[in-house]
Amino acid sequence: xxxxxxxxxxxxSEKRSSERRGSLRLSAQTSLHHLLQKWxxxxxxxxxxxxxxxxxxxxxxxxxxxxxxxxQCRDFIEEGVVDYAKKNPGTVVYVSPQACNAPKxxxxxxxxxxxEELISSKTQQQISEILTKxxxxxxxxxxxxxxxxxxxSPSIQGQWHPFTNRPPSIGLIKPPTxxxx
Amino acid sequence: MVFLTLPLWIRNRGPDRFWxxxxxxxxxxxxxxxxxxxxxxxxxxxxxAFVYATKSRKLKKxxxxxxxxxxxxxxxxxxxxxxxxxxxxxTKSSVQLNRRVISDLAxxxxxxxxxxxxxxxxxxxxxFRAALGDGKEPPGVLSRIVMLQ
Numbered sequence: 104x105x106x107x108x109x110x111x112x113x114x115x116s117e118k119r120s121s122e123r124r125g126s127l128r129l130s131a132q133t134s135l136h137h138l139l140q141k142w143x144x145x146x147x148x149x150x151x152x153x154x155x156x157x158x159x160x161x162x163x164x165x166x167x168x169x170x171x172x173x174x175q176c177r178d179f180i181e182e183g184v185v186d187y188a189k190k191n192p193g194t195v196v197y198v199s200p201q202a203c204n205a206p207k208x209x210x211x212x213x214x215x216x217x218x219e220e221l222i223s224s225k226t227q228q229q230i231s232e233i234l235t236k237x238x239x240x241x242x243x244x245x246x247x248x249x250x251x252x253x254x255x256s257p258s259i260q261g262q263w264h265p266f267t268n269r270p271p272s273i274g275l276i277k278p279p280t281x282x283x284x
Numbered sequence: 285m286v287f288l289t290l291p292l293w294i295r296n297r298g299p300d301r302f303w304x305x306x307x308x309x310x311x312x313x314x315x316x317x318x319x320x321x322x323x324x325x326x327x328x329x330x331x332x333a334f335v336y337a338t339k340s341r342k343l344k345k346x347x348x349x350x351x352x353x354x355x356x357x358x359x360x361x362x363x364x365x366x367x368x369x370x371x372x373x374x375t376k377s378s379v380q381l382n383r384r385v386i387s388d389l390a391x392x393x394x395x396x397x398x399x400x401x402x403x404x405x406x407x408x409x410x411x412f413r414a415a416l417g418d419g420k421e422p423p424g425v426l427s428r429i430v431m432l433q
Contacts, residue, residue, distance in 0.1 A: 258392035267394045268362045 176206045176222050179230045187234055194238065208233060212242025352383040359390035363401040365408075373404035373411070378429050 180198055188196045205223040208230070212218075218237065222230050261267070287293045305323050311333070312319060312326040319329040357367035374381070379400065381389075390397040403426070410424030 260393045260395045263359075263391050263394045268398070 175226055176230070179222075179227045183227060183231055183234075187231070191238060208237065210237040210240075212240075214242040216242040216244065218242075349383060352387040355387040355390060356383060359387075359397055360401055363398060363405075365401055365405060369408055370401065370404045373407040374400065376411075376429070376431060377403055377407045377426050378431055379403065 184196060184198060188194070205221050208220045208222055210218045210220075218240075220233050220237070222233065225233070308330060309320075309323065309326055311330045314320070315326070315329055315333075317325075319325040353367065356370065360367055360370045381400075386397070386400070389400070406424070407426045410427045413421060414423060414427065
């Protein structure tokens with residue numbers, strides 16, 4: 104099953120790269136149209152072995168000026184994502200085109216935290232660095248640690264209270280002897 | 285005159301003011317009064333808050349140390365000693381515990397703290413004997429410990 108998915112993604116990536124190379128010779132309008140067609144046909148590639156999840160969203164409509172920036176993100180999706188998914192079999196990778204303002208990397212961790220990173224004006228190298236950083240993180244909140252230690256049982260001998268070191272005011276209580284009875 | 289028609293008089297200001305203001309007000313949301321809502325008041329209040337925060341990083345260390353010392357002093361007086369005597373005799377017996385650890389022991393492990401106080405008291409008595417005695421008595425056990433610098 105995983106082999107089929109990988110073959111599908113590879114064939115898709117080849118098609119996409121050939122399309123792009125071919126489309127550069129055509130006019131700008133038709134090239135974008137081809138790209139838009141390809142992105143809508145993109146299937147969801149998922150390898151379910153679940154340690155943590157990764158979700159990528161990419162923008163659909165591109166103006167000509169911004170085309171270069173979004174192609175960086177798309178280059179990464181063509182080349183980098185499959186390598187990453189092969190190297191990290193414990194993460195589930197989703198690549199989904201959505202109508203949103205900016206392309207993002209969304210990392211969901213096992214403890215429920217979600218981290219989003221914008222990748223709109225980043226090179227492929229930077230995107231892969233961001234990915235490694237997100238994989239190496241645990242999902243804990245990034246806040247100031249009040250103390251660098253924690254115990255569930257802080258006191259072994261019993262916590263101090265005002266009567267720990269005070270001698271008892273009444274003497275030892277003994278059971279009543281036969282004479283008093 | 286350049287602005288001859290009404291459309292030319294209208295200025296198009298920057299688009300980000302809302303978010304710049306919110307970035308500052310988020311640091312003021314827990315304040316009291318109008319300085320948690322109004323930008324001009326919040327600017328001054330947030331700047332003061334940040335200045336106090338930077339200055340108090342040094343003060344926090346000082347305050348924590350005085351807190352530990354007062355706690356250790358209270359705990360030693362329960363055992364019949366005073367704080368300077370305890371610290372001096374513990375260092376002479378080469379017990380290199382800092383004030384933070386000793387105060388935590390006094391709170392959570394009272395018997396351990398009692399034994400520390402006993403060590404200090406014994407060393408104190410040996411010191412008194414060495415100073416006031418004739419010299420015929422052998423030196424004490426704890427006096428044999430050499431303090432490493």
